[in-house]
Amino acid sequence: MRYPYSRSFSGGLQASAFLVAQAGGLKGYFDEPGLTTRCTVILSGACSMRIRGRTHHFQARDLVLAPTSAETFTFENSADFSALELHVPQGILDQMNIAPPVGLRSRFLGCREPGLQTARQLLGYLRATSSSPATAGSPHVLVGYGLAITTLGYAFSEDGQDHRSKGVDKTATGLEAARQVLLERFDKVPTIPQLAALCGLSPTRFKELFRQQFGCTPSQWQRQIR
Numbered sequence: 206m207r208y209p210y211s212r213s214f215s216g217g218l219q220a221s222a223f224l225v226a227q228a229g230g231l232k233g234y235f236d237e238p239g240l241t242t243r244c245t246v247i248l249s250g251a252c253s254m255r256i257r258g259r260t261h262h263f264q265a266r267d268l269v270l271a272p273t274s275a276e277t278f279t280f281e282n283s284a285d286f287s288a289l290e291l292h293v294p295q296g297i298l299d300q301m302n303i304a305p306p307v308g309l310r311s312r313f314l315g316c317r318e319p320g321l322q323t324a325r326q327l328l329g330y331l332r333a334t335s336s337s338p339a340t341a342g343s344p345h346v347l348v349g350y351g352l353a354i355t356t357l358g359y360a361f362s363e364d365g366q367d368h369r370s371k372g373v374d375k376t377a378t379g380l381e382a383a384r385q386v387l388l389e390r391f392d393k394v395p396t397i398p399q400l401a402a403l404c405g406l407s408p409t410r411f412k413e414l415f416r417q418q419f420g421c422t423p424s425q426w427q428r429q430i431r
Contacts, residue, residue, distance in 0.1 A: 210331035214350040217294040218357075222331045223287060225250075230281040235273050240295040242305050244360045245269040246314070246324040250286030255279045261309065262409050266321060268360055271309040289324045289331075291357055303361050313407040320359030327352040379404030380418050383411070387427045397423065 211221040251264040256278040263269060298305055314321040330349050383400040400423060401411035415423055 210328075210335045212331055212334065212346075212349055214346070214353060216297050216300075217292075218297055218350070218353055219292040220327060220331060220349065220353045221290045221292070222328045223282075223290070224332075225282055225286045226284065228282060228284045228286075230279065232277065232279050234277050235275055241273050242293045242295070242298065243269070243271050243273055244291040244293060244357055245271075246289045246321065246356070246360075248287045248289060248325060248328060250283040252280065252282040252286060252288070254281075261311075263311065264407060264409050266314045266316075267311055267407070267409060268314050268320065269309065269311045270306040270360060272305055272307075287328065289328045289356070291353055291360075293357060297357075301358075301361075311410075311413075313410045318359070320356060320362070323352055323356045323359060327356055376404060376406070376414060377418070379406070380411075380415055383415065383423070384419065384426065387423060394427065 209222070209224060211219065213219045245263075245268070247263050247265050247267045247269075249265050251262070253260055253262050255261075256276065295305065327349070330345075330352055334345055334349065383403050386395055386400065386403065397408045397412065400415075401408045404411055404414075406414065412422060415426075419426055
């Protein structure tokens with residue numbers, strides 16, 4: 206599964222897109238130097254990636270920031286999977302005075318978040334211009350570069366970090382409520398999506414935060430209580 210749509214821009218910035226109709230998987234190797242950051246927005250479907258002995262699960266509207274280095278990985282995607290990916294050289298982040306991510310960072314995007322809308326626009330741009338020549342000064346290339354930089358800006362936006370900080374207490378309260386539900390509902394165990402909805406989180410993010418908060422998965426917690 207190579208990038209069916211891809212475009213390189215000034216400064217080494219590259220925008221690529223996946224659109225896959227059927228479920229599948231692959232094994233690969235990152236051949237980039239350790240000076241590149243990948244910014245990925247999952248637009249539809251879900252996927253799993255195993256790297257450095259750890260498996261990461263993502264779903265539609267997850268935004269992922271991660272540094273890359275030369276290493277192997279395995280990847281699996283669901284049917285009707287699509288994603289936008291930006292390959293960002295360190296020089297661009299330096300120009301913007303942005304620190305690269307330390308390890309993998311992910312967050313769930315709201316339906317109306319501008320970063321999600323811009324990512325969708327950029328995917329549409331890549332599809333529409335896939336057969337066009339990449340002339341550096343042509344207007345359509347400038348449009349694509351603007352969409353890529355804007356998407357990157359929203360991905361690193363301090364507004365998103367501030368929003369998460371303001372929601373810490375609300376999230377903690379939701380996680381505690383989910384834990385209490387697990388304590389009380391032995392007759393009919395709620396599903397992960399149901400518990401996640403209680404917290405206002407995606408299932409993927411809920412499982413991640415539940416483990417961070419209580420040191421185990423929801424199912425492990427209920428088994429311990431039993």
